[in-house]
Amino acid sequence: MLLKRSLVLAALLAAVASAAHSQSVDADAAASQRPAPLFVGAPADGLAPSAKVAQSAANLADPGGPKANAPRAAASAAAEPWAFSPPKPPGGGPDDDPATKKGGGIDLSALRYFAAQGDLARVAAEIRLLKEKHPDWEPPQDLFAQSTNVEFEKPLWDLFAQHDYAGVRAGVEAIQDKNPGWQPSSDLMGKLALAEANDQLVKASDAQQWGDVLDIAAANKMLLTCGDVDAIWRTAEALARTDDEARAVEAYRYILTTCAKREERLATVQKASQLLKSPDALEGLLRLGRRLPNGASEFESVRLDLIRQKIGDAAAGKAGPEASQSEIDALAARARSANDRNDQQLLGWFAYSRRDFAQAENWFAMALRPGPDAKAAEGLVLTLRAAGKLADAQKLALQYAPLGPLNRKLMIEVLTATLNDPAAPPLSPENLASLTQAIDEEKSSDGAQLFAWHLFNANDVAGAADWFRKSAGWRDNESAAIGLMVTASRLHDAREYADLVEKYRGVYPKIAELDKLMGARKAATASGRAKAIARAVGGGWDANADAIAKALQSGNHDKAYAMLEERRSKGLSEPAGLAIVRGWALYQRGDWGGAEKVFADLRGSSQEADAAQEGLDTIKRAQRPKWDRQW
């Protein structure tokens, strides 16, 4: 069964979006949905017993004779099974295939057909004819055994159709008790053996016992027909998983050159695409696609799905085979011609991940043309912000906020980040109202503290205190704690101040430092240093910045550096405090030159000049020769 492509895409897009937007505080519910496999095994073809009997009768039919009465044989039954065999020992003889042996050279098919039909007169006439041609020939005594067996076996076929194979075996024994010497038809027993083997094969395959799968398949080659493509798939998977890709390809090739069912053919290349490592082998299979009436290849959709997979993986930062430019172009052409907004979005995220913001903006805007779409809107806003188009980012973030919780969170994020960015256009009172309302509704701790710093910087200390309180109430964080201390100090609330120091001293190292500075200067006025810390914290400091600082503090400078890079790739601001962190991360990684440059740039910044100087000094000391240091 093919999973609907849209579902695959939805999962793919969700994964891409979540990777691109890991900054969002809450995980997107959809993103947690892992992309489902493209297919599951189709059930084996369950022929009704009557159909089986008819089919076997038809197989016996003389093509020149009783054709008019003969039920049509299923096309699939005519094909030879896939000639899978275990690797041959060297010098092994040719296969002894009983199917190629002919009974005495006399064609009994018409005779057996008439007998199966119970057409006694024609059986007699046929016997006479055959005897005329072959005077020494005697008719087989079991001519009507089939009609007897049809009677006996009716209930057995019913059990068979219900997949009660143990029941069939028990039924055979019961009939034999009553009818000594009776033998069930080879048709029934053959199909029973195959069905049982199929069950074993499925079981082994489900248990990933690949060796068993191959043994069963080799011992039951008749399983491997178009009537049971699932068995071939499972065998092919066992081959692929045991590094016998060549024969796995053979199996897939057998289906594509022999079997007719459209969905099975499609599922075959999809399975191959998941299991085969060689792109050439897969390409070879895709070329076996038939030409459709509209001129397209049967497997065009699969090819596109494969491209989507590659592009999706690349957009989500997963390792894997890269899409070639021609593949990207092919999907882009389809996204435009079919006006497929899923493909357009996918290409948008892909461009975004490559920091090709012009293309990304283009695709997301195209995807939004038919109407609002939460994910496409998120992509567009992120793209605009990353491209530095802050005014547009603000505008669209506000416009799309009602589309969904993620869009509202993104609006809070974009707007609060620009609040404290002098380069960004100021917000109108209505937009500020929308922002604060959204912060309240989302209980956005980060949004609240960033907005609080905005108020603090505008000298609305009481207003700032309110929002710091909200922020800390929703989720404790260092920035809100500092904000609360500073506002308490400014509002001369000594008791509150003392409580805060008491509460946070052990939690956030900066609190003690701040308290020392403020205490030295009599807590009534905030010192320049305290102000600097506060401003450093306020200037775009957020939860992500906290996390990066924590990573550095815990000694994980590589992780801190990676997070800094990721943050930068998203076009987010890097407050001076975080630039210090970057400097130290570079220093710890051994990139003294890089670190020196960061610290040097920061020396001019009023906020972190001291910290920058300390960094420069450290580097200078470290650069001295070893003997010098002892000194």
Add this chain to the structure above:
Amino acid sequence: MILKARLAGLFIAACLQASPTLAAEEAQALAAPARTLAGGAPSNVDQDAREATAQVARMWFKAEWQIYASTFLTPDGRIVDNANGGVSHSEGQGYGLLLAAYADDSERFDRIWRWTQAHMMVRPDHLLSWRWDPQKGAITDPNNATDGDILVAWALAQGAQKFNRPDYRASAALIAAAIGAALIQSGDHGLILLPAASGFARDEQPDGPVVNLSYWVFPAFPTLKELAPAYDWDGLRANGLKLLSASRFGPLRLPPDWLALGGQSPAPAKNFPAQFGYNAIRIPLYLAWDSSASARRALAAYVNLWRGPHSAGPYVIDVNSGSAEQILDGAGYRLALALARCAALGLPIDEEVIKTRDPLYYPDTLRLLSIAAIQERFPQCF
């Protein structure tokens, strides 16, 4: 009382009128006894065709036997009369043995015989007690039924020959001798076959002795003669044919199931329905199977009954009025008559009648017996 009413069926009130030309048709039938093949001297082609047909008939019979056995034969060797409470009777065991012998099925033959021996041979006189009831797990009437005895003896003799089992023949001889000793009697109407050791003799019925003409299993008589040569089987056979011709009553001139011989001339027995019914329907089958000239002459009485593809029937007939009482529902009844027509007139048998299986023991047994007769004697009817 050995009244074997077999089936509850549909009562048909239709009255079959006697055909004024009946006698003429009978004469015609008798005049053309050899029209069994296309006519003229049999060519090689005819011979080949006949052989091929016989071969097919044999194979078909064997296949049908498998199905019959799986339907009516229990694993321990008991033929079940599923229309009569699942009882078994000596007749059924006899038919089972006969069919097994014709099907070359020695294994089943032996099982049926062993069961019969163990459960029905409880009399001191080597006759079989006729009815065994699975509810009681025992014989519920120690009396015998002569047709059952004859069938078992005949079949055992065949089995002895086919399967090379002298012990079967020894048993067959004992039974045949017991029949000769206890059941062949001479009376006012010549040699008769009593239907049972008790209940039918002169002093046991108001119009006794009472006989059942369908108990004269004519094709068995040559074998019985070999088995028990001390008894006058030829005389018995000849008198059976004579009684048949003397016992045709009513407008349809049919014999009754039960015939009283206590009076001046044979008459339908008083204690039994005056019917041509489930018993007598076997008479044409046995006559056809016998296929001697005299038997074929007797067959003429039955060849025009329910003849033609659109004819209903056969029916249970009130022999006095000729009215139809109840349909004999089953392909086996139709086949027995079709066989008679083919044996006498060379009229081919509709293949459908041969192939239509019956879910009930009695009609399906008649069907298989007819097929056995066909494959043995009348492959051209196939």
